[in-house]
Amino acid sequence: MSKVQSPKSKVEEAVSEDLSFVDGELLETSTGEEVITETRTKGEKQISFPKPEDRSSKSKNQKSFLQYIVIPLIFLTAALLGGLRLSAEDMEFLFLKPPLVCLIFAVILLVLFFRANLIKLNGWFSEGFSTLKNVANACVLLTLFFASTQIFNSLLPEKGLPFWTIAFCFFWTLWNNLFAEFDTKRLVQSLGGMFGLAFVVKYLILANLTAPASKSWLQGILENPAQEAFTFLLDLPRFAPATGYIQFFALVFYLIGLFLLKPETEN
Amino acid sequence: MNEKHIQILSVFLTAFYAFFIVWLYWVEPKSLEEVPTKAQTTIENVTTKTQVAIGTYEVDRVKFDEGLQAFRQDNFIAARDNFEKADTEKRDAKTQFYIAYSFYRQGFGKLSNDDALFKKGLEQTNRVAALDRNFKSDDANLQLKTPVELKNEFEEGLQITAGDFNPFKVLRERK
Numbered sequence: 001m002s003k004v005q006s007p008k009s010k011v012e013e014a015v016s017e018d019l020s021f022v023d024g025e026l027l028e029t030s031t032g033e034e035v036i037t038e039t040r041t042k043g044e045k046q047i048s049f050p051k052p053e054d055r056s057s058k059s060k061n062q063k064s065f066l067q068y069i070v071i072p073l074i075f076l077t078a079a080l081l082g083g084l085r086l087s088a089e090d091m092e093f094l095f096l097k098p099p100l101v102c103l104i105f106a107v108i109l110l111v112l113f114f115r116a117n118l119i120k121l122n123g124w125f126s127e128g129f130s131t132l133k134n135v136a137n138a139c140v141l142l143t144l145f146f147a148s149t150q151i152f153n154s155l156l157p158e159k160g161l162p163f164w165t166i167a168f169c170f171f172w173t174l175w176n177n178l179f180a181e182f183d184t185k186r187l188v189q190s191l192g193g194m195f196g197l198a199f200v201v202k203y204l205i206l207a208n209l210t211a212p213a214s215k216s217w218l219q220g221i222l223e224n225p226a227q228e229a230f231t232f233l234l235d236l237p238r239f240a241p242a243t244g245y246i247q248f249f250a251l252v253f254y255l256i257g258l259f260l261l262k263p264e265t266e267n
Numbered sequence: 268m269n270e271k272h273i274q275i276l277s278v279f280l281t282a283f284y285a286f287f288i289v290w291l292y293w294v295e296p297k298s299l300e301e302v303p304t305k306a307q308t309t310i311e312n313v314t315t316k317t318q319v320a321i322g323t324y325e326v327d328r329v330k331f332d333e334g335l336q337a338f339r340q341d342n343f344i345a346a347r348d349n350f351e352k353a354d355t356e357k358r359d360a361k362t363q364f365y366i367a368y369s370f371y372r373q374g375f376g377k378l379s380n381d382d383a384l385f386k387k388g389l390e391q392t393n394r395v396a397a398l399d400r401n402f403k404s405d406d407a408n409l410q411l412k413t414p415v416e417l418k419n420e421f422e423e424g425l426q427i428t429a430g431d432f433n434p435f436k437v438l439r440e441r442k
Contacts, residue, residue: 060270061268061269061270061273064270064273064274065268065273068273068274068276068277069273069276069277069280072277072280072281072284073280073284076281076284076285076288079288080288080291083292092297092298093295093296093297093298094295095291095292095295097292130271132271132274132275132278133270133274135274135278136274136275136277136278139277139278139281139282140277140281142281142285143281143285146285146288
């Protein structure tokens with residue numbers, strides 16, 4: 001009985017025979033793509049691979065783009081949003097400049113970053129680097145400083161007793177961290193916890209204690225007596241609820257920027 | 268794009284964006300619609316400051332003429348507004364003198380003068396004197412030609428003297 005083969009099985013057999021060994025020379029291509037192309041020229045099989053230098057060059061370009069373009073833009077966006085509030089009455093923009101204490105906190109935070117090796121100073125500035133690279137690195141770290149300042153501006157209550165209480169808590173945490181032995185991961189966890197807690201206190205707890213804007217003082221007392229009392233006692237400013245959303249994204253941008261930041265730049 | 272180009276782009280982009288943020292916090296626009304207006308004002312201010320710095324600053328003649336016209340029609344508020352727009356840097360003695368004079372004419376009263384306007388006028392006259400101590404107006408319609416005369420008028424108007432109770436005071440004319 002003769003064995004009947006389908007056309008498909010014939011093709012599979014032919015292919016398996018073809019692929020049992022590779023008879024051809026490896027050629028380098030200048031496309032830089034990772035796809036292996038197969039060409040037949042006069043019965044010869046030529047398999048071409050991308051140039052290793054091209055692949056590394058492209059990868060390096062992407063890293064440079066991330067480090068020098070994306071990260072500064074993320075930090076500056078966090079800096080832009082950090083001081084932005086919306087007034088409760090007519091949703092007008094209010095740009096709050098950072099108080100001096102925010103600059104001090106940002107400096108301590110940067111020192112912490114250096115101590116915990118989140119940023120290695122000699123990996124960012126070196127005599128071996130070109131001047132342009134040192135300047136570009138300085139720009140990136142400056143944006144980190146601006147963003148840090150504005151994040152403290154965002155998370156600190158604007159005035160009164162809450163301002164001093166939260167500022168003291170920030171100072172206490174940062175000061176303790178300054179002398180503690182810890183690694184990068186713990187620093188980031190500590191910062192994440194500190195910023196998260198401050199956000200909850202300011203934009204959830206204190207914001208809910210603040211009385212909404214009302215037409216008259218008497219109307220406010222009658223409608224929201226407890227909130228009016230807290231607003232008066234704690235000297236809480238009245239902002240639109242959208243402020244919390246804006247500050248949430250400012251904090252998210254800042255944390256993404258920190259996540260993307262490399263301890264040292266590649267030479 | 269090689270790394271060098273990316274670094275150059277980074278420096279410029281960062282500087283531009285940082286400048287934009289600092290500018291926003293400086294001018295404090297109340298809404299997105301206000302941003303172009305603030306930008307225009309900033310550009311005008313920068314242009315004027317540059318003109319002052321390089322010594323090519325000039326008073327806006329059109330605004331000055333509009334101010335003068337309003338001044339002669341006794342529309343002093345509009346006159347001051349136009350004079351201030353004409354000399355934004357407050358560096359032209361002639362324009363500043365007209366502003367001071369407008370305070371005098373607006374504040375003058377047959378029975379009593381407006382002290383608030385006279386005080387502002389006095390400050391303005393001091394500014395004119397600081398700009399040009401020897402300034403003398405060439406306007407024939409003004410009876411008080413120099414800052415000293417105008418200052419004297421303001422100071423007398425602000426003082427309470429026995430002469431203020433003279434009934435014939437109502438006959439005096441505005442200068």
